[in-house]
Amino acid sequence: MKLSESKLLDALIAQAKLSKKHTEKQQKIVEAAIQIFAEKGYANTSTSEIAKVAGVAEGTIFRHYGTKDNLLLSVILPFFKETFPVMAEEVFIEIASNVESFEEFLKAFLKNRIAFFLENKAIARVVVKELIYNEELKKDLLPFLSENFLSRVHKVADYFIERGEFIDIPAERIVKMVITFVGGFLVSRLVFLPDYTVTDEEIDDAVRLVISGIGKKDDGTE
Amino acid sequence: MKLSESKLLDALIAQAKLSKKHTEKQQKIVEAAIQIFAEKGYANTSTSEIAKVAGVAEGTIFRHYGTKDNLLLSVILPFFKETFPVMAEEVFIEIASNVESFEEFLKAFLKNRIAFFLENKAIARVVVKELIYNEELKKDLLPFLSENFLSRVHKVADYFIERGEFIDIPAERIVKMVITFVGGFLVSRLVFLPDYTVTDEEIDDAVRLVISGIGKKDDGTE
DNA sequence: TCGTATTGTGAGTGAATACTCACTTATTTT
DNA sequence: AAAATAAGTGAGTATTCACTCACAATACGA
Numbered sequence: 001m002k003l004s005e006s007k008l009l010d011a012l013i014a015q016a017k018l019s020k021k022h023t024e025k026q027q028k029i030v031e032a033a034i035q036i037f038a039e040k041g042y043a044n045t046s047t048s049e050i051a052k053v054a055g056v057a058e059g060t061i062f063r064h065y066g067t068k069d070n071l072l073l074s075v076i077l078p079f080f081k082e083t084f085p086v087m088a089e090e091v092f093i094e095i096a097s098n099v100e101s102f103e104e105f106l107k108a109f110l111k112n113r114i115a116f117f118l119e120n121k122a123i124a125r126v127v128v129k130e131l132i133y134n135e136e137l138k139k140d141l142l143p144f145l146s147e148n149f150l151s152r153v154h155k156v157a158d159y160f161i162e163r164g165e166f167i168d169i170p171a172e173r174i175v176k177m178v179i180t181f182v183g184g185f186l187v188s189r190l191v192f193l194p195d196y197t198v199t200d201e202e203i204d205d206a207v208r209l210v211i212s213g214i215g216k217k218d219d220g221t222e
Numbered sequence: 223m224k225l226s227e228s229k230l231l232d233a234l235i236a237q238a239k240l241s242k243k244h245t246e247k248q249q250k251i252v253e254a255a256i257q258i259f260a261e262k263g264y265a266n267t268s269t270s271e272i273a274k275v276a277g278v279a280e281g282t283i284f285r286h287y288g289t290k291d292n293l294l295l296s297v298i299l300p301f302f303k304e305t306f307p308v309m310a311e312e313v314f315i316e317i318a319s320n321v322e323s324f325e326e327f328l329k330a331f332l333k334n335r336i337a338f339f340l341e342n343k344a345i346a347r348v349v350v351k352e353l354i355y356n357e358e359l360k361k362d363l364l365p366f367l368s369e370n371f372l373s374r375v376h377k378v379a380d381y382f383i384e385r386g387e388f389i390d391i392p393a394e395r396i397v398k399m400v401i402t403f404v405g406g407f408l409v410s411r412l413v414f415l416p417d418y419t420v421t422d423e424e425i426d427d428a429v430r431l432v433i434s435g436i437g438k439k440d441d442g443t444e
Numbered sequence: 445t446c447g448t449a450t451t452g453t454g455a456g457t458g459a460a461t462a463c464t465c466a467c468t469t470a471t472t473t474t
Numbered sequence: 475a476a477a478a479t480a481a482g483t484g485a486g487t488a489t490t491c492a493c494t495c496a497c498a499a500t501a502c503g504a
Contacts, residue, residue, distance in 0.1 A: 023451070041355045043265035047492060057453045062493060064451085129354055132413055133263045142414070167434065169427075177431045184406015191354055192364070209399045212389065213435025245481070269462060279483040284463060286481085 026064050028054040033075050038122035041129055042072055072130070079123045083116070084148065092152045102160040106207045110182065114198050117190055128191050153179060181210055248286050250276040255297050260344035263351055264294055294352070301345045305338070306370065314374045324382040328429045332404065336420050339412055350413050375401060403432055 022030075032054035036045045047068055051058040065071040095112075099105045117124045131138055154175050161171055185206055189196050244252075254276035258267045269290055273280040287293040317334075321327045339346045353360055376397050383393055407428055411418050 025452075039357070041265065043263065044355075046490075048490085058492090059454065059494080060452055063453090066493090068492065132351055132354055133266075135261070138414070173427055173431075177428060180406050180410055180428070181403050183410055184402050187409065188402055188405055192360070205395055206399060206402070209395070209435065211435050213431065213433050247482070268460075270460085280462090281464080281484065282482050285483090288463090290462065 023064075025054070025056050025060055029056060029061055029064065029071070030075060033071055034122050034126065037072070037075065037126045038129075041133070042126070043133070047071075072126075075123065076127055076130070079120060079127060082120075089152055089155070092156055096156045096159055102157070102165050103207055103211045105156060105160070106178070106182075106210065107203060110185075110203050110207065111200065114186070114203065117186065118198070121190065124190055128187060150175065150179065178210065181206070245286075247276070247278050247282055251278060251283055251286070251293070252297060255293055256344045256348060259294070259297065259348040260351075263355070264348070265355070269293075294348075297345065298349055298352070301342060301349060304342075311374055311377070314378055318378045318381055324379070324387050325429055325433045327378060327382070328400070328404075328432065329425060332407075332425050332429065333422065336408070336425065339408060340420070343412060346412055350409060372397065372401065400432060403428070 029050065032050050033045075036050060036053060047061055048058050050071075051061055054061075061068075061071065065074055095108050096105050099108060131141060154171060157166075157171050157175050157178070160166065161174075166174060189198050251272065254272050255267075258272060258275060269283055270280050272293075273283055276283075283293065287296055317330050318327050321330060353363060376393060379388075379393050379397050379400070382388065383396075388396060411420050
């Protein structure tokens with residue numbers, strides 16, 4: 001009932017292994033679920049409504065997914081399977097080494113992630129909403145995110161710190177603040193402003209401000 | 223059923239006018255509702271549970287609040303009644319004029335708001351969650367927020383722009399980015415990291431980074 | 445073509461839910 | 475103190491919900 005028992009990652013691994021074959025009806029069910037979950041949220045969506053929109057009998061949902069919670073997982077997990085590989089260490093390193101400065105890295109990374117999120121806007125919204133709503137999912141996912149994502153940002157930051165690109169403050173603070181800004185940027189534009197389209201110019205703008213700050217640089221006072 | 227019909231602000235004004243007298247039981251009900259809404263979300267909370275936690279009969283809830291939606295409003299509205307006066311123009315101006323720089327202004331403002339949000343952590347969480355989940359509430363509230371909050375930040379920014387404190391980019395961008403960061407800061411720390419306590423040092427840190435950026439400056443500032 | 449497994453169905457089920465109402469208890473007004 | 479109003483109660487109600495199950499249709503290898 002609560003999505004709480006099953007550790008998210010176990011589910012991810014389990015599902016990854018037995019790469020299911022989707023029937024036509026299953027596809028319809030998942031599409032309908034994504035659409036309605038994104039619109040009204042998981043808790044406010046009934047399985048009967050999903051069935052109606054998908055054009056299948058309600059029983060068919062339970063034949064394939066067993067429970068409503070499991071259907072949510074089946075919607076969310078493929079999103080993560082696509083999300084995390086891009087956040088893999090090699091990819092980070094590759095972007096970082098193909099780029100002259102941290103500014104360029106941030107731009108490239110943000111553009112890449114925003115494009116992906118815009119392509120999968122509905123699922124992204126489902127995930128963020130559930131992440132905020134569902135304490136259990138959050139407890140499962142946040143440690144995983146910080147282990148993977150955070151540590152990789154950290155590594156990249158270290159790389160540019162060594163090259164003397166940053167002001168002289170601890171890497172932890174830089175990482176923390178960059179993540180806060182990037183997270184705030186993504187969440188505000190994808191969740192709070194649902195019909196917003198992020199332009200490349202805006203990304204350039206945002207990154208430039210993170211790097212340069214908004215204060216004037218020529219006076220030496222603090 | 224959907225909180226959708228009633229315009230939020232109408233409700234705010236209406237409620238403000240007839241400053242209800244709270245009975246002891248009403249107080250208990252609201253306290254219980256805040257606590258459980260914050261924990262599990264509005265949609266996942268039943269009125270019977272609220273009644274049980276509050277130690278009243280379920281009927282008592284409906285005697286006073288009529289519907290569950292209305293109870294949610296009765297929880298949320300006082301929060302806004304406390305939030306918005308602080309965001310009133312005079313207060314903004316006062317903070318701005320008692321302060322030497324935009325950096326100091328931001329610090330003062332953030333410390334003030336974070337203190338308030340920490341004091342009302344549970345309600346803040348309910349509001350943010352519902353804001354994300356409830357499209358209708360969002361449609362009601364976001365325009366109001368942008369009219370009030372955004373325009374005031376804009377005014378303050380203009381003030382400091384005139385004093386030549388910022389790099390030479392349009393005020394809109396500055397405002398947008400500052401709000402993105404401040405919003406991301408608040409949401410990430412209050413909603414995603416529920417047990418997080420924000421220290422003054424961290425606020426100083428964050429603001430300094432917004433002002434100065436993370437890039438190294440040529441002229442050896444700071 | 446038959447047998448078996450998989451996929452699909454929708455009426456049915458018990459539990460839960462928001463809300464009602466006839467009633468009792470407490471408070472205020474006269 | 476009597477009457478009137480408001481606060482509080484909890485069993486009851488209609489509806490919705492996630493989920494089941496006996497059965498039907500389809501796919502598919504032998």
